[in-house]
Amino acid sequence: VHKPYEFEIELVHDSACLDFAELLGRPACLGIADKSGGVRHVNGVIRRFTQLHTANVRTHYLAVLVPRLWFLGLVTDHRIFQNMSVPRIIEQVLKEQNFTGDSYAFKCFFDYAPREYCVQYGETALHFISRLCEEEGIYFYFEHFQDRHVLCFSDREGGPLIGGESLLRFHPGAGTETDAPTVRTVELRRTIGSDACTFREWNFEKTRLNLEVGQLEADPLKAPVPVGMTLEQYHYPHLYQLQKDGNRYASLELLRHFSLSRRIEATTDVSRMTPGHVFELHEHPRPDLNDRWWAVRVTHRGEQPQVLEHEAPDRGMTYIASLMAIPDSTRFVPASDHPKNPVIGDQTAIVTGPGGEEIFPDRHGRVKVQFHWDRLGAFDEKTTCWIRVSQGWAGGQYGTMAIPRIGQEVIVSFLEGDPDRPIVTGRVYNAANPVPYPLPEHKTRTVFKS
Structure with missing residues (x-):
């Protein structure tokens, strides 16, 4: 869950001269037989193809199958999104890479307010999408069909049932085989995590407002701590x-610490086990494990040696899956594994505004700018959010006020290095806006000229 899957598939072929260009980037589907009689499909795109060795007239190849989402890890950008919710931002990024309406789905329960200003700063599209999801408590998983796979976004507890029979018997077996698919081993794990989360913020428009928020889990059964x-x-x-x-984000952070605090690690011969899907365990000697579980991670390993007639004519197909799962009543909040790219140092930008205007501030003296890396901006009043401007002196209705003019070049800093938090800290001359008198001829002059 919340990561692109990857399947490594070793193949054999009569030809030692396959054309890789006809395979790379093409859709493919792997079928895995299940003891229930069905076939589990894994749909994806071939991202790597390797020719291995040739033996007994057969040539071995290795194909790596991934979802289309994986390729967004090869796309980087610097861009600005304004007044868009996280689901809308993600949808726009997907559509720009020709994800069609039947290739992704939002199955979110909660509504998400528009973000006034959101910057993708040198991140890959995959990193950007993952980060936004993590910030809002959204995760993604995949549903597979023979002809396509669907990227699903959700913020709910649990999920759809695995294909076919979802009620699975615990049968340790001690090496014996059964005709029905079973769960062979189960390990229950409990871990200690943080039981309290506190955030603090500052709003310059509401300076007396205390923006410290906190959440505490006092139930020792949910949050066992020393x-x-x-x-x-x-x-x-x-x-x-x-x-x-703030309260919502603090609650999400606490849930993030609880997401994997109670989980099972299991092995099974059920090939239909899929991350983001639910199965029900029964006949385990520990009663509280006979419950519905939501698969977070699945690792598959299978062999079909009988296709190699000269090497293993008597060996049948083998398959085993290792998985991690949490109770399906637990809301999964993905770990913050994709931090925002910081802006290192200051930048310069050009002050912007509507045509026909020389000065374009708001009531706080804030301005808008066009960053040099912004290739989509139109040098108008919509380029950025309103950005505060540092002045030489600022107090309660006293101090200095020199508002940067449209077209002037300004120095922009970023609070905490955050590209979403720009602040104008200086102004500089350039070829379009030269110094007010000839230099170095008049280098001894000190001038304030409006």
């Missing part, structure tokens, strides 16, 4: 400017 300790995670800053949003 006696007398509070394992608090404290973060500043975060993504909110209103307290209600």
